Amino acid sequence: NSMVNYAGIFDKEGRFVFINETALKDSQFTKDEAIGKFVWETGWFEPEEEISVTIREAVLLALEGKHTQFETKLYHKDGTTSYALINTGPLFDNKGNIIGGVLEAKLIDDLKATEENLRYETMKLRTMFSVLEEGIAFVDKKNKIIEANEFLCNFFGIPQSKLIGKDIEEIYLLSKMKALIRETIFKFR
Numbered sequence: 001n002s003m004v005n006y007a008g009i010f011d012k013e014g015r016f017v018f019i020n021e022t023a024l025k026d027s028q029f030t031k032d033e034a035i036g037k038f039v040w041e042t043g044w045f046e047p048e049e050e051i052s053v054t055i056r057e058a059v060l061l062a063l064e065g066k067h068t069q070f071e072t073k074l075y076h077k078d079g080t081t082s083y084a085l086i087n088t089g090p091l092f093d094n095k096g097n098i099i100g101g102v103l104e105a106k107l108i109d110d111l112k113a114t115e116e117n118l119r120y121e122t123m124k125l126r127t128m129f130s131v132l133e134e135g136i137a138f139v140d141k142k143n144k145i146i147e148a149n150e151f152l153c154n155f156f157g158i159p160q161s162k163l164i165g166k167d168i169e170e171i172y173l174l175s176k177m178k179a180l181i182r183e184t185i186f187k188f189r
Helices: 022-027 049-063 109-131 150-156 168-187
Strands: 006-010 016-019 068-076 081-092 097-106 137-139 145-148
Touching: 006 022, 049 068, 049 081, 049 097, 081 109, 137 168
Parallel strands: none
Antiparallel strands: 006 016, 006 097, 068 081, 081 097, 137 145
16 A cells, blocks of 8 residues: 555456555545456546556456556546556465456656657757758767768768768768869869
8 A cells, every 4th residue: 555656456357356545546536436346447447448458458468377568548537647557467376376466557647748858859859950051960989970961961962871871081081082073173174
């Protein structure tokens, strides 16, 4: 009961026999709304059929001795939702026989918000990278080009597929040679 994560124990049929106080208090469900019910038919999972089916499969796999871990949505009694990392596994007696299973849910709303912000910021940077009228290349520790924007490719007249993997110094020397050749040709015209 002292865990910060949601925790529950289910019997060999997949019915909850224990739910910790954190899960009940946080979600506003009561013991009567969970104890004795199939895990997948409780208010945390039942509002969405796809989630309910996934939970049912995870519970059945736990009862076969397998562990699962996945992300899903949890419902609270007031209809709000949270994202959770779910772990399920078998529960054994002292002889090693499966007598039920355990389900743990760790709320990951903050992590999901951070992921979304990171996706948004990455999209902004990629957009800026692709439209800047400046040649930009990212190189690894060995000075090999790992990414280059379109402006740089056009400047060197090399398709991006051929630029990636080249040594940045090789490209720089190539551009200097092209400039010298261009300058020499211009002088002889």
